[in-house]
Amino acid sequence: MEKYRAQMLIEALPHIQKYYGKTVVVKYGGNAMINEDLKDAVIHDIVLLSLVGVRIVVVHGGGPEISGMLKKIGKKSEFVKGLRYTDRETMDIVQMVLCGKVNKELVSLLNKAGGSGVGLSGMDDGLLQAVRKKDEDGTDYGYVGDIVKVNPKLVNDMLEDGYIPVVSTAAMGVDDDTSYNINADLAASKLAVALQAEKLILLTDVRGLLRDRNDENTLIPEIKVSAVPKLIKDGVIAGGMIPKVDCCVEAVREGVRQANIQDGRVEHSILIELFSDAGVGTMFY
Ligand SMILES: Nc1ncnc2c1ncn2[C@@H]1O[C@H](COP(=O)(O)OP(=O)(O)O)[C@@H](O)[C@H]1O
Numbered sequence: 001m002e003k004y005r006a007q008m009l010i011e012a013l014p015h016i017q018k019y020y021g022k023t024v025v026v027k028y029g030g031n032a033m034i035n036e037d038l039k040d041a042v043i044h045d046i047v048l049l050s051l052v053g054v055r056i057v058v059v060h061g062g063g064p065e066i067s068g069m070l071k072k073i074g075k076k077s078e079f080v081k082g083l084r085y086t087d088r089e090t091m092d093i094v095q096m097v098l099c100g101k102v103n104k105e106l107v108s109l110l111n112k113a114g115g116s117g118v119g120l121s122g123m124d125d126g127l128l129q130a131v132r133k134k135d136e137d138g139t140d141y142g143y144v145g146d147i148v149k150v151n152p153k154l155v156n157d158m159l160e161d162g163y164i165p166v167v168s169t170a171a172m173g174v175d176d177d178t179s180y181n182i183n184a185d186l187a188a189s190k191l192a193v194a195l196q197a198e199k200l201i202l203l204t205d206v207r208g209l210l211r212d213r214n215d216e217n218t219l220i221p222e223i224k225v226s227a228v229p230k231l232i233k234d235g236v237i238a239g240g241m242i243p244k245v246d247c248c249v250e251a252v253r254e255g256v257r258q259a260n261i262q263d264g265r266v267e268h269s270i271l272i273e274l275f276s277d278a279g280v281g282t283m284f285y
């Protein structure tokens with residue numbers, strides 16, 4: 001066992017050097033957030049990364065928790081093109097659940113595990129600024145926002161001081177006094193661009209991008225962003241995977257070096273991706 005650990009450490013060293021002082025944005029949600037053992041592994045990975053000098057930023061989801069709370073008050077969750085239809089009352093619940101419950105729980109767990117987690121929302125210092133989302137076809141999403149500006153100063157300052165920023169994705173309205181609901185993958189992608197991150201990691205509930213979405217043995221380990229449009233056209237990438245892939249493509253096109261869609265069901269998948277030769281999921285570059 002000790003020999004195995006030593007081997008792992010030797011393999012990890014060049015990777016640790018590679019990521020030292022670099023910014024990594026992790027979108028944390030899905031199974032890895034609901035399963036307690038997986039949650040514990042993610043929290044410890046994030047703390048370890050911070051302790052060895054990686055500038056790590058956590059952007060969290062919480063869709064299932066929001067749906068759970070809505071159900072408790074007798075409200076049904078409605079989704080329009082994969083985004084939650086957000087009326088005024090729903091926006092209040094989104095803000096309470098994401099900024100209050102989920103964010104504070106994560107911050108507390110990070111601190112208990114030896115890190116210095118600090119919770120932020122998109123409202124803090126205008127981190128995420130949004131306008132009401134409008135599609136050309138007139139689709140109404142309620143208080144769902146399109147991010148028009150990111151102010152990463154506070155996050156950068158915190159990273160400089162060794163903190164782990166933990167961001168919930170309620171955004172500040174630029175043109176009005178309301179707040180807006182932002183999909184967490186999208187917020188993570190925009191923040192990664194604003195920080196010019198080395199890597200964006202989107203944790204999800206499948207192995208990554210699959211050539212056949214019904215067969216987990218058909219993982220595409222890496223793909224150039226220029227090859228993505230054809231896969232969408234051919235129907236290989238469909239449904240909930242389209243916006244996720246779009247987030248990765250946009251991030252890489254806007255200066256993030258690599259973006260990963262990877263399996264949140266695998267213990268320590270963040271560490272394996274960053275600090276081993278193995279790599280997991282699909283890397284967009
Ligand atoms: N080529 C593909 N590879 C992997 N998953 C795909 C693909 N095309 C469509 N999908 C679907 O996308 C889903 C992931 O998107 P989604 O459920 O919205 O993720 P999350 O809940 O993590 O945000 C997969 O469960 C799968 O059904």
Ligand SMILES: CC(=O)N[C@@H](CCC(=O)OP(=O)(O)O)C(=O)O
Pocket residue numbers: 029030060061062063064066082083084094144169181182183184185
């Ligand atoms: C606009 C929109 O759909 N917002 C999401 C925000 C949370 C989220 O994205 O959480 P997951 O990553 O766990 O799905 C929602 O209300 O569910």
